[in-house]
Amino acid sequence: MISFKKQLLLSMIYTFILVLLFQSTALSCTTLIVTPGATIDGSMLVAHSDDNHLIDQRIIYVPAMDHQEGELRPVYCSAAAIDEFPQYASFFYPRINATDRGPGYNTPGFPQSIPLGYIPQVAHTYAYFDGSYGIMNENQLMFGECTDGAKVQLDPKPEKLIFYSSELSRVALERCKTAREAVELMGKLIDEYGYYGTGETLPVADPKEAWVMEMAPSPDETGGLWVAKKVPDGEIFVAANQFRIREIDPDDPDILFSSNLFEIAEKHGWWKAADGHLDWLKTVSLGEYNHPYYSLRRVWRLFSMVAPSREFSPWVEDGFTRDYPFSIQPDQKLSVRDVMMLMRDHYEGTEFDLTKGIAAGPFGNPSRCYGPNDGQGDVGNPNRELLGAWERPISVFYCGYSTICQGKADLPDPIGGILWVGLDKPSETLFIPFFAGVQSLPLSFSQVDTAQFSRDSAWWAFNFVSNWANLNYKAMRADIALMQDKYELKMLELLPVVQKTALEIYQSNPDLAREYLTNYSTQNAEFLVKEWWNFADQLIVRYDDGMFSEPKKMAQQVGYPQEWLDLTDWSQGPITYKKRN
Template sequence: MRRKGFPAVLLLFFWVLGPGLAEACTTIIVTRGASKDGSVMVSHSDDNDLSDQRIVYVPAQDHAPGSMRPVYCSAVAMGDFPEYNSYGHRRMVAPERAPAYGGEGEPSIPLGQIPQVPHTYAYFDGNYGIMNEHQLLFGECTDGSKVTPGPEPGRRILYSSELSRIALERCRTAREAIALMGDLIERYGLYGTGETLPVADREEGWVMEMAPSPDGEGGLWVAKKVPDGEVFVAANQFRIRQIDPDDPDVMFSKNLHEVARRHGWWNPEEGPLDWLRTVSLGEYNHPYYSLRRVWRVFSLIAPSKGFSPWVEDGFTAAYPFSVRPDAKLDVRDVMALHRDHYEGTEFDLTRGVAAGPFGYPDRFYGPYDGAGDVGDPSRRLDGAWERPLSVTYCGYAFVAQARSWLPDEVGGLLWLGLDKPSDTVFIPYHAGLTGLPESVEVVDTARFSRESAWWAFNFLSNYAGLKYSYMHAEIVELREELEKGFLQDLAVAERRALALLAVDAAKARAYLTELARRNTADTLARWWGLADHLIVKYNDGLLNEEGKMGQPLGYPRDWLSTTSWPTGPTTYERR
């Protein structure tokens, strides 16, 4: 990672980090014509391990003429920058931006400032911006790029996280957001990793991808519209390929072709510029780290297409930019995609010796793995794990909906799942609320707390690993009950909100805020109750029920055959 002493140098093959310090996310766009209810959906799993897991409400604000907006450094994908008081936790100390960004620690030091606008919109913020009050939606995933420089005041001050926040503060549509971010990149410079940012509004979804420039200033970017009726997925690899300058549904930086040609990244005689080949080395981390997830999503939503999980290399054209699903998706279909571990396939992580006796699907990365390396995916490794959509080091996941037939206050809906997608509950939060519950905004991953929503889900997910096949079944039962209940109750709640909105917007917003508080509190009470129940029920590896304590469960016989059990001491004979 960058430290003092590595100023304006372009660092090729930038760093080798574990997933705790390198973003490794999956993100999806579902267009209006591909969704059952006609909403546009953007989803994102923020696979960041134990960095900042707070989801923060940033209020709308008015600013005096001539004001400047600080641009803060981001540690989310590159590690800590102590010189700017930028850390994985806390992501920033900037009380002027939001009350939740006040508190402990030295104030964050800006990399620079840009002119402020008279009024900024309210939005939900995480390690990247999520959704604003006008139903503008963002997702994100980190990609490998040929150059990954650190920040440099005066030359490169923007990373995708701050870009997404600025767009949410100032924009109402995806096209407007892309134009703004592109202009900012070219004016103020881009540092860091390659990035994919899904950007969507009530009508359409776009994909914006960016990479730092080898020129040492500015940056390179492209954007492409997702055809209506189709679904897009990205998983730590650029997904835009050939750039057609005459395509009205494609945008790109003014100097893209010139910079790529001058640095030998693209030869015009070879045909249209291939964005993936031009700015990256192909796949992120190791073979199939990214592509397997793209295959999995496409194979689940469009099995009729017969996509193969096997490709020739990291630059394959086997998977299109987007696909039309065999059946339209609803919000819980998208949640299910993020909960996947390749169940039922040859890559099923709930099976095999590494899954243990109880089908535990998570794998823990260590010093022998290539986790987090965005350098050369063709380097030799002694081994590698399959990388699923749901991972134990996920900090939070969400599915955000923009519903054009409803007012923004009600139409924008964030389904937030804290911690690992397969072991969490997605709780709904409307765009029109005036603040998130404190339990969502206050998280310290270094200190366990029963007052924190994130810790409730993280604790149970970790504890369930002791006897996963048993405990996960009970987790699924409760999460199904809660999520289906939210969907059933929303119809009534939203009718009430719409009625209030027609006569008093402030009362409608207060109602939505209280609804979010109540849903969160009730969910946490149920979740901690389940945790307490499971601690007793499976204490000491036994099955404990009232009146029937200490029932032995043992291990599955097929797993025992893979251990030393068959050759254990069954006789007095020496072996």
């Protein structure tokens, strides 16, 4: 029997190999904000795809807590920042193992997380949903996230550089009710306690107001650099692994920034006053992340889908293009279901359609499995030779989970806030709602180990269906779409009824309303996960051995499309007894 220590060592070696192979895909996400004036029902929407199969896929509920005067809050290292840090017991799984974060983060059999430092604790912290990054709290404060290339990338330093964006977002969710309050707190923490890791974009919103905060390590290796910009109501913001804030006007009330930004930029030759307004993107980064169009293609795609009248071009001069504004007005207002569909995109119907061409195989599979022969690597090495690169879609095969946070100002926070969770790849998942006022999450969502298949895990249900669809993507994607329509549309139809009932209870007994919302969210989620496992079993039979089966018509031969056969040597097969020339 292999000892725990040996298992842990083997796991670390395996993970290290994966990081070497896939370092450019391990930390890359797509995120967007849809402000109330741009939505059909006046909701604030913040979406995020956590595109990282290496990292802990658990969705954790962190309860509200009361703390003693003089108590300190530990700040833990994050493997999502750059890599695993065994010296701080910071691993891809579990991301945190600490009893001070509630029962969800108590993972037996693993070492306890070691703090990089401490900050003063507050008397009361709010409940929130947590993933690789903080997601949403009980006050309808919500986050998105994407990793960006930066000129400087630093390792954590205890007591000196202790914050990465993940812990910043968690502290904000623990202590804040509004987006501006969260931005100001995170900026203060960066200034005082230091920032390490990669460049980061954090969309942060409440039901009324949305901000985008971007941050990067400082070349002085102390403190950090950050800026934040308010998203105008009625507009949509998109980011995809590249900084999106440009000019920093010190007189603009809708822009905030670190007090040392101009000083540090000038000191290191990144900017000078004669240049005019400091361009944040050009100042702290080398442009686009990974390879040309890795980031900008997704920005173009989302903008072109929500505002086709703008006729944005997918082709730009370079990674510092100004062709795509910070935010835009959509041609038509969006619903939460519209955002779900945006997150499922593979450039269908465009010249970049990943369901077309020889690489998609005979059944139009949009997944492109990356390896050592692909164009990879951060923009930190712009002179590397690129021999080829796949288009990077919004819905990518290595997505671990995606979230859509929905906030409504006209309802009490526990009822108006909804977290829609889609486990695994957005295009093949089901978005499942949890109200901000719930007091727990189903165990199947918070107990996930991607190193061990389990039918007790909700994540594995959706991951299995997504992987099984690779056998015949075109056919199974149609089956999946029918299931998504069936359940997502039904949930959207029922939610106003649930909210109305909860509101009636809340007016006389807020605690009972939270209990009602918890029971509804849990029972609904458990039902849907069970349905997805049943669906998975049906797909196994229906598409067994490359054929199609249904009751009384089993093992129907499907074969390959003629247009794909024409690309192969099929026509040169043994159709005569003559020797092939």
